[in-house]
Amino acid sequence: MTMPNAVLPQDILEPDLLRLDRLSRHRAGRPAVQDLSLTLKRGQVLGLLGVNGAGKSTTLSMIAGALRPDSGTIALNGEDFLEHPERARRLIGWLPERAPQWPELTVGEHLDTHGRLRGLNGVALKQAREAIVERLELGPLQRRLAGVLSQGQRQRLGLACALVHKPALLVLDEPANALDPIQVAALRTLIREQVSAGTTVILSTHLLAEVTAVCDRVAILHEGRLHHDGPITDGDHKALEQTFFDIAMRGGDSTPSADRSRAA
Numbered sequence: 001m002t003m004p005n006a007v008l009p010q011d012i013l014e015p016d017l018l019r020l021d022r023l024s025r026h027r028a029g030r031p032a033v034q035d036l037s038l039t040l041k042r043g044q045v046l047g048l049l050g051v052n053g054a055g056k057s058t059t060l061s062m063i064a065g066a067l068r069p070d071s072g073t074i075a076l077n078g079e080d081f082l083e084h085p086e087r088a089r090r091l092i093g094w095l096p097e098r099a100p101q102w103p104e105l106t107v108g109e110h111l112d113t114h115g116r117l118r119g120l121n122g123v124a125l126k127q128a129r130e131a132i133v134e135r136l137e138l139g140p141l142q143r144r145l146a147g148v149l150s151q152g153q154r155q156r157l158g159l160a161c162a163l164v165h166k167p168a169l170l171v172l173d174e175p176a177n178a179l180d181p182i183q184v185a186a187l188r189t190l191i192r193e194q195v196s197a198g199t200t201v202i203l204s205t206h207l208l209a210e211v212t213a214v215c216d217r218v219a220i221l222h223e224g225r226l227h228h229d230g231p232i233t234d235g236d237h238k239a240l241e242q243t244f245f246d247i248a249m250r251g252g253d254s255t256p257s258a259d260r261s262r263a264a
């Protein structure tokens with residue numbers, strides 16, 4: 001079942017749904033993200049690719065409003081995110097790298113809590129919960145405590161929490177983590193469904209195959225900087241693999257943002 005999105009009708013979403021302008025953030029006294037600018041067009045599926053520690057989670061946490069940038073701006077649907085965080089959160093569904101689940105709450109209670117935090121209540125909340133439970137086959141788990149779920153089940157709950165309010169922008173941090181191959185295939189189907197319903201997606205991974213399977217654009221981060229940003233085309237995967245390898249091996253010595261203008 002394809003769930004129509006979104007909180008806002010498509011025609012009042014800006015063509016440039018997300019704009020990051022010169023974002024920087026230090027962590028533990030070291031630069032984790034440096035001078036990052038990119039624009040995500042409505043309907044795009046962007047893969048944020050990078051080796052461990054490249055700055056992917058830091059970037060996505062800033063986009064989701066969980067971390068404040070040291071400098072730079074984030075505009076979501078044309079509005080300054082930092083000035084209107086409540087409105088922005090309703091537009092975003094976020095699956096963090098380690099989904100912060102409350103062990104003493106059930107699966108159903110998680111979905112209700114996430115839905116309420118994003119403005120749903122009453123019949124709308126009930127319908128939204130039922131739809132996502134059905135789509136992610138969480139019915140048998142609804143009364144189970146999150147603390148006793150397997151890792152893969154927790155990841156599915158995290159996805160359901162990210163999707164319950166039908167966000168316009170879906171932010172997925174390493175969404176295939178802990179999923180078995182069947183669930184990875186199901187995840188890809190789910191992402192494609194979301195895109196067909198009008199959702200814009202940004203996902204992070206250190207695996208090129210995850211990007212080429214579902215994304216139409218890739219941005220490669222290394223040591224917190226953007227080193228490549230371009231479309232993904234069929235037959236291009238070998239070249240992209242080489243680009244990723246070069247960036248990772250050269251330790252970021254390639255020319256940052258050389259391909260930025262090819263994007264979008």
Ligand SMILES: Nc1ncnc2c1ncn2[C@@H]1O[C@H](COP(=O)(O)OP(=O)(O)OP(=O)(O)O)[C@@H](O)[C@H]1O
Nearest residue numbers: 027028032050051052053054055056057058059206
């Ligand atoms: N909670 C934290 N406290 C201090 N430093 C952190 C924290 N989280 C990340 N960092 C540091 O910030 C930098 C970027 O990390 P980040 O988690 O954003 O990278 P990543 O690309 O998501 O890596 P991975 O693929 O391993 O998850 C790294 O140097 C990391 O050590």
